[in-house]
Amino acid sequence: MNFNLKSPSSYREWREYFLFRYNILRKPIGLHRSTIRDKLEKISYHVMAVNNKEEIIGVGRLHFVNTKESQIRYMAVDKNFRKKGVGNAIVHKLEMHSINTHRNKIILNARENAVIFYSKLGYVNFGKIDVGIDIKHFQMKKNLKNYPSKNE
Numbered sequence: 001m002n003f004n005l006k007s008p009s010s011y012r013e014w015r016e017y018f019l020f021r022y023n024i025l026r027k028p029i030g031l032h033r034s035t036i037r038d039k040l041e042k043i044s045y046h047v048m049a050v051n052n053k054e055e056i057i058g059v060g061r062l063h064f065v066n067t068k069e070s071q072i073r074y075m076a077v078d079k080n081f082r083k084k085g086v087g088n089a090i091v092h093k094l095e096m097h098s099i100n101t102h103r104n105k106i107i108l109n110a111r112e113n114a115v116i117f118y119s120k121l122g123y124v125n126f127g128k129i130d131v132g133i134d135i136k137h138f139q140m141k142k143n144l145k146n147y148p149s150k151n152e
């Protein structure tokens, strides 16, 4: 499948990026538009996948937890483009950014439906975690030194 990965840059891209995130991760569970962003957006690394019509088909974000660890949040791929490697490619790009900024560990809180996806990418399940919304989440971690990404 053909797609490109980039960070949003224009006003229109940022608007579409956040709207995409909202439509896939927040709207279906009845959460308000105000939950679309958090306080870390400005200091995070954002990746979006766009198809040949420049439409967004997937997004993901990485922020630093401390000097050794990063966290992935807001991974979402359009329903029509799932299981085609888009999510894998976004995670890989986020991982590369983490390595390049000297954070060799990644943590994330995976929705139950995404646990197999992250397991396939080398993330280890550390058990259930409460993230304050009514969807079961599991904390998962990956040591980038020990578990090189699939695309490498």
Ligand SMILES: CC(C)(COP(=O)(O)OP(=O)(O)OC[C@H]1O[C@@H](n2cnc3c(N)ncnc32)[C@H](O)[C@@H]1OP(=O)(O)O)[C@@H](O)C(=O)NCCC(=O)NCCS
Pocket: 024, 025, 074, 075, 076, 077, 078, 081, 082, 083, 084, 085, 086, 087, 088, 089, 109, 110, 111, 113, 114, 116, 117, 118, 120
């Ligand atoms: C989870 C999600 C981001 C995965 O994106 P994707 O583009 O479909 O993933 P990929 O195609 O890159 O999949 C990589 C591997 O995981 C597998 N996989 C992906 N989703 C899976 C699922 N729901 N169940 C089982 N395996 C899955 C793929 O089959 C592929 O395996 P393979 O390498 O053996 O072929 C996407 O399903 C999604 O947006 N879900 C809804 C939002 C969500 O829950 N986000 C996560 C929040 S924590």
